[in-house]
Amino acid sequence: MMTREPFAVIGGDLRQARAAHLLASDGFTVHAVGFDSDIEMGSDVRRARSVADAIHGCRYILLPMPLTTDGESINAPFSCNTITISEVFGTAVPGQTLFAGQVSPTIAQRAQEYGLTLVDYLKREELAVRNAVPTAEGAIQLAMEELPFTLDGSQCLVVGFGRVAKVLALKLAGLGAHVTIAARKHSDAAWAQVEGYQYIPTAQMEQAVAQADVIFNSVPAMLFDEKVLSKVKNHCLIIDLASKPGGVDFETAGRLGVKTIWALSLPGKTAPWTAGAIIKDTILNIIEEATP
Amino acid sequence: MMTREPFAVIGGDLRQARAAHLLASDGFTVHAVGFDSDIEMGSDVRRARSVADAIHGCRYILLPMPLTTDGESINAPFSCNTITISEVFGTAVPGQTLFAGQVSPTIAQRAQEYGLTLVDYLKREELAVRNAVPTAEGAIQLAMEELPFTLDGSQCLVVGFGRVAKVLALKLAGLGAHVTIAARKHSDAAWAQVEGYQYIPTAQMEQAVAQADVIFNSVPAMLFDEKVLSKVKNHCLIIDLASKPGGVDFETAGRLGVKTIWALSLPGKTAPWTAGAIIKDTILNIIEEATP
Amino acid sequence: MMTREPFAVIGGDLRQARAAHLLASDGFTVHAVGFDSDIEMGSDVRRARSVADAIHGCRYILLPMPLTTDGESINAPFSCNTITISEVFGTAVPGQTLFAGQVSPTIAQRAQEYGLTLVDYLKREELAVRNAVPTAEGAIQLAMEELPFTLDGSQCLVVGFGRVAKVLALKLAGLGAHVTIAARKHSDAAWAQVEGYQYIPTAQMEQAVAQADVIFNSVPAMLFDEKVLSKVKNHCLIIDLASKPGGVDFETAGRLGVKTIWALSLPGKTAPWTAGAIIKDTILNIIEEATP
Amino acid sequence: MMTREPFAVIGGDLRQARAAHLLASDGFTVHAVGFDSDIEMGSDVRRARSVADAIHGCRYILLPMPLTTDGESINAPFSCNTITISEVFGTAVPGQTLFAGQVSPTIAQRAQEYGLTLVDYLKREELAVRNAVPTAEGAIQLAMEELPFTLDGSQCLVVGFGRVAKVLALKLAGLGAHVTIAARKHSDAAWAQVEGYQYIPTAQMEQAVAQADVIFNSVPAMLFDEKVLSKVKNHCLIIDLASKPGGVDFETAGRLGVKTIWALSLPGKTAPWTAGAIIKDTILNIIEEATP
Structure with missing residues (x-):
């Protein structure tokens, strides 16, 4: 049986906002950052003040799909500030698992250098x-x-x-x-x-x-x-x-x-709630498979 | 076997324009009036200069659905001029058959006074x-x-x-x-x-x-x-x-x-071509049933 | 709300046996007659010793479909004895409602002469x-x-x-x-x-x-x-x-x-359980509609 | 474009009889052996008197599915005589292509020793x-x-x-x-x-x-x-x-x-005609793919 360990959700579009909402509805503690206050995620999602604040103490870190389009700034259209991969990778610690969509070999390499576990959920067949x-x-x-x-x-x-x-x-x-x-x-x-x-x-x-x-x-x-x-x-x-x-x-x-x-x-574009639910379900499948 | 006698198509929206086009494709001679020159009906439809010109010599007269919203002017959103029911009924002669959609009892009564046959195709179950x-x-x-x-x-x-x-x-x-x-x-x-x-x-x-x-x-x-x-x-x-x-x-x-x-x-609104085809098919069903 | 008043189920094939079983499963008291002891109806259905025994005290009497093929003996292929319409009609009393399938005008007339309410469930559209x-x-x-x-x-x-x-x-x-x-x-x-x-x-x-x-x-x-x-x-x-x-x-x-x-x-022949469920549901619809 | 070179159809059940019939309907010359005269294959299929007679001059040899259940006699339930793999392999010549269903490694090995091309059509995904x-x-x-x-x-x-x-x-x-x-x-x-x-x-x-x-x-x-x-x-x-x-x-x-x-x-068992058509289509796909 899977325990419900806390999640940081960092950036992304309406799909990630929806995934954050659904994780919280499932009983996970969710700390979100990179979403404008206008973006609805339900009252159970906690808005973090910073990336560090969101990541601290979380077992899982959910990053967007695609993770980045320029190789460094994280895809976060609803964020006031730029969030960078360096910031996230520098803050995360081994033992945390990061999930991102469409991870380039370069980024995968960087995660490895930081000693981080980074899973590309876009590679999952069910997604x-x-x-x-x-x-x-x-x-x-x-x-x-x-x-x-x-x-x-x-x-x-x-x-x-x-x-x-x-x-x-x-x-x-x-x-x-x-x-x-x-x-x-x-x-x-x-x-x-x-x-x-x-x-x-x-x-x-x-x-x-x-x-x-x-x-x-x-x-x-x-x-x-x-x-x-x-x-x-x-x-x-x-x-x-x-x-x-x-x-x-x-x-x-x-x-x-x-x-x-x-x-x-x-x-x-046309069904962000559905797409967010698919991301959430896939992440939970990955976690469940990794659970002994 | 149905002979292909000529049609006048008078007014209406894109559905009627499509019906005119399809009747012409089926081999009927079609005289259309009440459509702006921008409205595409295919090269086989003949553009009449006036209602009288369109009606003259036609066995069938196709009118819009709904026929009218004010009780007198014919529903012809793409017409430069107003076309009235009086004009059409006064020009048509007994022996011609008129088809219209959503005919009020008052209009039905007027057609009868003119000695005209007016069929409401909106009452047809297949339509x-x-x-x-x-x-x-x-x-x-x-x-x-x-x-x-x-x-x-x-x-x-x-x-x-x-x-x-x-x-x-x-x-x-x-x-x-x-x-x-x-x-x-x-x-x-x-x-x-x-x-x-x-x-x-x-x-x-x-x-x-x-x-x-x-x-x-x-x-x-x-x-x-x-x-x-x-x-x-x-x-x-x-x-x-x-x-x-x-x-x-x-x-x-x-x-x-x-x-x-x-x-x-x-x-x-969303499928005028389909709606036009349905009107055309229904009119032909009515004609076929009336053919000995 | 419908009260669950007792039923007599008299004769019929596997469909009626199934209807008896399902009525009992729904919480109705069911007295069945005209079924060989081999015919399974579940332990909740009470086997009556005679038509009179079955009918006595029941609010509803369920008869087969078709009711009869010769006009007098009730269609009861699994019964050891012949059961007649005269016997059923003579035993039933006004205030009981009889349900049968495919009732001829003659039989309907006879029911009326006995002062009985006989409903032909085969006439129901949902059936x-x-x-x-x-x-x-x-x-x-x-x-x-x-x-x-x-x-x-x-x-x-x-x-x-x-x-x-x-x-x-x-x-x-x-x-x-x-x-x-x-x-x-x-x-x-x-x-x-x-x-x-x-x-x-x-x-x-x-x-x-x-x-x-x-x-x-x-x-x-x-x-x-x-x-x-x-x-x-x-x-x-x-x-x-x-x-x-x-x-x-x-x-x-x-x-x-x-x-x-x-x-x-x-x-x-091919799906008596389904056919029995349909009869049961239809009878209950009839009863529900008649309930104030 | 595929040329229509002749086929020998040797043994098998109603599926192979149907395949023979359909090949003939497609314009192939078909020589069949191993089917009782009661087995209908249409008038276009030529009944060969012997395995040698059937095989002689054919480009393709269609064998049953499964080819054999005892490793030697060919699965031919409608044949009066036993037909053996040795007989078929001994008669065929390199340049002919044999098709069979469910070919064991032993049989494949034997075909190779005879210098024959034997294709197992049961391995085809479309079949x-x-x-x-x-x-x-x-x-x-x-x-x-x-x-x-x-x-x-x-x-x-x-x-x-x-x-x-x-x-x-x-x-x-x-x-x-x-x-x-x-x-x-x-x-x-x-x-x-x-x-x-x-x-x-x-x-x-x-x-x-x-x-x-x-x-x-x-x-x-x-x-x-x-x-x-x-x-x-x-x-x-x-x-x-x-x-x-x-x-x-x-x-x-x-x-x-x-x-x-x-x-x-x-x-x-339940749809030999359909199963025969599937075999025939698959064989033709194999031939077409092999055709330059």
């Missing part, structure tokens, strides 16, 4: 799977906002068949869309068929592209070049969910008048 | 059923836009179990929401159970209200009064889909800090 | 809706048993779109079958489309017949005559769920080598 | 995925046949979350059952949740066992020992889908009066 839900819903919301017709009855082409694509296909079908999967492997074809979708090999994608009302790309490779883009219907919308460099030649799309949206980091 | 789809999707889009969490995994209470509620419940469940139906009849309870939803009698609705993350009301009766509104969770959103007078005491909701949206006429 | 579930599952079981291929991926034609057809279509689609609905009304077409099925007007049914791997008929009219039967594929199976006279010319089907099953009264 | 469909449907059919209640509304516990369990859960939910997944990994928990099922860690399975109406086991490990079996409800049915040694202590189950079915090799 990736569950994050596919707010990503898929966010993509659906974007499509609904842009399209002058319903997803119900529309031809949706989903390119790729990884986690996000699978969840998206499930939800599109649940809304009454006709879903075609473009993927490469025979086993993807088998799963697509088993789950009730049309399937087309990526190599023959062009004919499906020409029939689609909406295209959702999840493959981070340049599949939508001029040749493919020239096949899409006038009214077709392409939503690219692939992380950088993305899968669409946006410049050419613009020139051809093809409507595109590059939708990144949807969970934090 | 009402199919319109439930864009209504449901529009409501889902609104919920997604407002909520900081996903519909997936959320507790959704759907009040009523008519056409809109049925379609909405199906789509919410398809998105992974937990759906509870509040309705009155034992047969509604049976259908709700058969379709996989929780059911609660409307009379005991309060306990379901207290557990809901989102509430969709489809019943045009004052169910959400102060007593019920005081039960909803802090973060709960109420979307009222009931036509006037609605089912929510919005003033009290505002005072209590309950988030509400009164969402009317969603098909025309 | 009909919920009975569609075991009927649909039973039909699916029959199809699975007969077919050398999976329902998943098969072309299923469902003729009619009433309660049984709707539930069956839902479950077939849930198993991964491709479902086409043949029905007559435009509103049926609209619902079929909204619920994600293909639709074909009954008048054009022949082309769908020719593509079907399995056909489920729910319409009690001779739709499957020689002309239609001659269109079905070699391996196609027709399951007729329509009550007498059925919808298939079985003689011609036999001659043409078309595989057919006429599947009647499935709930009692 | 395993697609075979999960007839397995799941077969399990559902068994459950329907045994249970006195509908799967709709029942509590189904699915143990494991591999291919068969995933497809089974999907179909049970599609029939209206309440599905709980017992599995071990956090990522399984995440997927189960995303796909709409309840989840319980295998370690805490006992409480889910006690609430189940039907249990489907897919894990080939002794999970259902006396301790667990003693928790199941009286009416609960356990269907064990795990290959040998299975996951249920059947002897103890018998002693405790727990109803169990050990359901092995369902695809060939």
